[in-house]
Every structure is written in structure tokens, then in C-alpha cells.
Amino acid sequence: MEPSRRSGGGRAGLWGAALGALGALSLASAFAAAQEPALPPGLAEEAERDRSGEAIEERSPSDQAMARASAAYLRGDYLSARVHAERAAAAGDPRGATFAGHILLHGLSGTADDVGAVRWLRRAAEHDDIDALVILASLAAERRGGLEPFHAREFLSQAAETGDARGAYEFGTFLRDTGDPGVSHLALDWLRLAAEAGMPRAMAAYAAALDDWVHGPGDPALARPWYIRAGEAGDAPSAAIAGVMLITGEGGPADEEAGRTLLRHAAEMGLPAAMGDYALLLMQDAESTGGDFERAAAWARRGAEAGDAQAQFLYAGALATGRGVLRNMEQAYVWVRRAGYPRENSLEDDPQRDRLEAQLEGLFTHDTLTRLEAEAISGMADRYRLNPAGD
Template identity: 55%
Template sequence: MAQASGAYLVGDYASALMHAQRAAAAGEPRGATLAGHIELHGLAGAPDEEAAVRWFSRAAERGEPDALIILARLAQAERGGLSAFQARDFLSRAAETGDARAALEFGLYLMDTGDPARAARTLEWLRLAAESGHPPAFTEYAIALDQWVHGPNDPALALPWYERGAEAGDAHAALQAGLIHLAGEVEAADPATGADFVEMAAELGLPAAMGQTALLYFQGTGVAADPARAVSWARQGAQAGDADSQFLLAYALATGEGAPIDRREAYLWVLRAGQPGATSLAGDPARAQLEAALERALDPAVAARVREEAILTATRY
């Protein structure tokens, strides 16, 4: 197996395949998994999904979780001669090996099936993955506890796992932890801690968290009010395409709160906040009101040019 790994690392995939096949023949499941990987991705010739499945199946017979997980994914996509119904068995066998990644994959698979009869088992697999210290499982388990329709919908249970996910660098977990603290609906809630988590999510690059952080600094919620800092975060979120951030930036530029008044730029951002998109504020009355006020304040020719600019740059935001 060492020869197979060494050849693979230097890019000699033909030799890696040969040595991996020999290792597999000697009973080494990692050799079979590596041979399957090389065949699947065509690293030593043309891709051969059926050959890959044969090698992965050989490794799976010896309980190799990586091979079982890959077989499950191929089955879900109905590749290599596999059928979708086989995925559940592959994942179940992988999870039973005690592998945290497999426990997470199996838990997520069960969540996707949406069967309430399996809710307790689903949560158990996700819990095992999280308690094994697998970072991606922290957030997924928290979501299952907090938001999954068949879960307990208990933010107090979810909060410690969101916090662990945040500490592991997951921006979405940080935002959710922050929002739970700020909502004050759990005993451990603390606005300052919530603000810290929301800003952590913003620092990790989550556009929605940038808008939330800007709002906290505008309102002085959990932090000392700081309009200039609020505008800085709003601008970052706006440039990243978050509509709430775009609206907050437009408001600041229209009113001079935290930034010099610039009604032309404010009009541009309020228009962008209303453009179609996942976070669009097209139907928001406050946005529409600000748009109308800025349009009245601008010279009609200037307003027309800004509207044209907003349309021309729509794909950027």
C-alpha cells in the first residue's frame, strides 16, 4: 500500500493503480478504495465507473467507510450500474463502522427522506457525528435540533452546537448562534455574545451577517452604537450582494448617518436592493418609500442615468 500511495502522490497513477490492485488482492481495503478512485476519475486512462464500483465494493466488503460513502453517492446518482435505493444500505453500513463522517452522511440522508418515523434515529446519528468531534456535524446537528420539521425545534438545545460550529469556522453557525442570543428566547441568551457571534459570521465572509452586523451597530444592540462602523459593514455586505445591506447603505447615504450624504449613490443602492435575487427587498415598503423619496430629490435626468446604471450592473450584485 505504501508503494501505491507514493506513486499516487507523485502523479504516477498507472503505477499507483497497479500497486493499489495488488494491495487489494492481499486484503488491504484502502488499496481497493484507491483503485476505485483512480478508475472513477480516469486518472490512469479513461474513466470506468463500473470498474470503480467493483473496487469500491471490494473495500466495502471489509467495512471501509470511505468506499461505502462513495458507493452511496454513486448510487444516489445512479452511476456505475447502481440504483438509488442502494444508497441507504451503503450509508447504514458505513455509519455502523463508527466513522463520524459516515454517521453524518447517514443522518443527512435520513433527514432528506423526510420520514417522521425515522426522526429519532436521524437525530441519533447526527448526535454521534457531532459528539465524535466532526466539525461539519456541529452545524448540521444544530440545524436538525432547531429547524428540522421533524426535530424538537428547540433553539436552547441547538445553541451549544451552533456555537461549536462557529468556533470551528462555520459562518452560518456563527450567525444562527448570534441570532438566538439576540432573540433572548433561551436562558443562556446574552445580547453582547450574540453581537460577537454575528460579527464573527460577517468576518468569516457571510454577506447576510454583514447586513445584520451593520444593523446592530446602527441600533446599538449588544454593542456600542457606531454608525461609521455600521456603514462599513453595510458597504461590504452590499458589494457582496446582500439586499438588506444594500438598503442599509442606501439609508445611511440618504440620511448622513455614519457617512456623508450622497443621494445619487443612495438611489443606486436602494434600486439594487429591489432587484430580483435570493435576498431581494422588491416588496419591502420601507425600501419602496426610500426609493420614491430619493427619486423625488434627484434631477430627473440624473435619476434616469442611475436607473440605467442599476440595470447594467445588476448581474454584479
């Protein structure tokens, strides 16, 4: 077993997971669930600025209204927030129109009103407000507020043409997600512009598009520098991919030290697959040098508890051999079973896992196996978001 670019079997699986993570931050993230809606990024920055305590009396009338809107919103007084936001909009501030649209969209000050929200958001969009344009595109994709799907491209194209990095990113991801090979060059161009502006998620998206996107060039050498930049900027999946590429020499010369650093960084950021790969490296180090099995087992346990199948298998092996942890054959069986449950990244058909499971199974009675199996299954669906039954 060796570190691999995985989140479900190789490069394609990793691209799928990265795409899923990025999708959570693109169009669908423009507005959150109605119960606790997150402020759009621009308005969130506005609210954070207002937390600073800057005297609002020194601001323009529209800025004062926006500050009062933010303060009211943060304390849950959404009706007052909407009143102040509308005053800011009336004073010519497009942020106020976006704020009012956001409140109406989620029904925070009363009944949700898509049509009313779109009216305010369009007003903000006339002034190229990025938040408004992205939200409008999301609504258009869902045919809400009188909008149609074809409007989404118009709104995002407008956002990109403003020169704003987020606008470029959103338009690039939109074009990529259409699946139309005829616009692949445009998708890559917009993603590149956003990446060059320093957006970590844009760097990650551009790297993945260069590397594994079906309509991209499929060139790891082009992708690797962008994975590295995205990883160094805090994108955990990119750090993990870059780490493995550097260790294995994919897409350029091998640099094991730099690769290990990035892989550890991804693990420290909480990426389960990176924990498993990093634990594997530490296990291999310990086996070859008689080194620190405890550190390797600790990372395997962290990854196992986070749901990574490779880490679960490694932790099972540590428990079975007593390397780095107290030997515990029953818990070894629990974890090796969990590593084989059907889901993405499962080691269901891995011969090494199968062998260890069979060895451990022979140690217990039928009643003990029944109890351990129940423990292995317990909590899998909710704690690890897995599906032991494979349904």
C-alpha cells in the same frame, strides 16, 4: 428593523440555507465535477500527509505505493497514480482501491468507467472504507455503475455502523433527506452521534434538525447549545443563528455580549446575512451613542457587495445621509434599488426601503434614473447571483 434569524425570511428560510450549505458537503460532495475532481476527504488527508516529506522508504509496501500514488496524482500524472493505487490495493490497502475507483470514476487516466470504479470501490467497502462507502452511496442514488437507489442506504448504514463520525453524519443526513417521518428518530440519533464526535457540520445539522426540521422536535432550547458549538467551531451560518438567538434571548437567557461576538465571527467568516445583521447592530449603536458610523458603514458595504439585501439597504442609507461615508445620492439610489431586486432575502416589499427609494428617485431626472438603473442591474446576475427580473 432588527437582527433576525434569516437567510430568506425567518427561521424556515435560515434552515433552508443551512440545509443547502450542508448538502454541498454531504453525499454530493463525495466526488466533484469531472474537470477538477476533489479527492475524497480520506484520500485528501493521505495526500496532505505525503506533502510532509516523510521518507516513504520507512513505510510498508502498501504505504509506499499510496505515497507514490498521491505524489503522481498531485502532479497530474493520473495514469501512474492509478497504477500505484492498484498496487496498494493488491497489497491489501483499501485506500488504494478507493483511489483507483476515484480515478476511474472521473476518467482521469482515460475514459470514465463507472462499472470499473464501482468494482474497486466495493473492494474498499468490504474493509469499511468510509470514502468508498460514501461515494458508492452517491453513485447508487444516481443509478450509476449498476447500482440502484436502495443500495445507498445500505452503504451509508454500513459506514455509520463502523463508528466513524463522518459515516454517522452521512447516514443521518441521508435519513433526514428521505423525508420519511418514520426514520426521523434514527436521523436525529446519527446526527447527534456525529455532533458529539466534534464535527462542526454535524453540530450544525443536528442543531437545525432540533430547531426547524419538519420532523424534528422544533425546540430552540435544545438547538441553541449546538448552534453555539458549531459556530465556535467555525460554521458561519450556525454562528449567525446562535448570535441572534443569544441577543434576542431565544431558546434561553439573553447574552448580548456573547451574541455579538458570534455574530461578528460569522460576519468575519464571510457570511453576507451576518454582515448585514452586524452592520445593523453597529448602526443602532452609533445612532444611540453617537458612535462609530464609519465602522457600521464599512460592514454594510461589505455585506452589500456580498449581495445581502439588508446590508445593501443600510449602505444606501449611509450614502444618502453621509453617516460613516461620503454622501453620494446617486450611489445611494443604486444600492437601494439592488436591495429590492427579487431574490431570496429581497427587501422588495419593505416599506422602509420603498420610502428611501421614493425619496431618492425624486432627486433625479428621467435620464439620470435610467443610467442609475442600468448601473444597479449591471453585474447583479453574475456578481451577486441574483435575478433582477425575478424569472
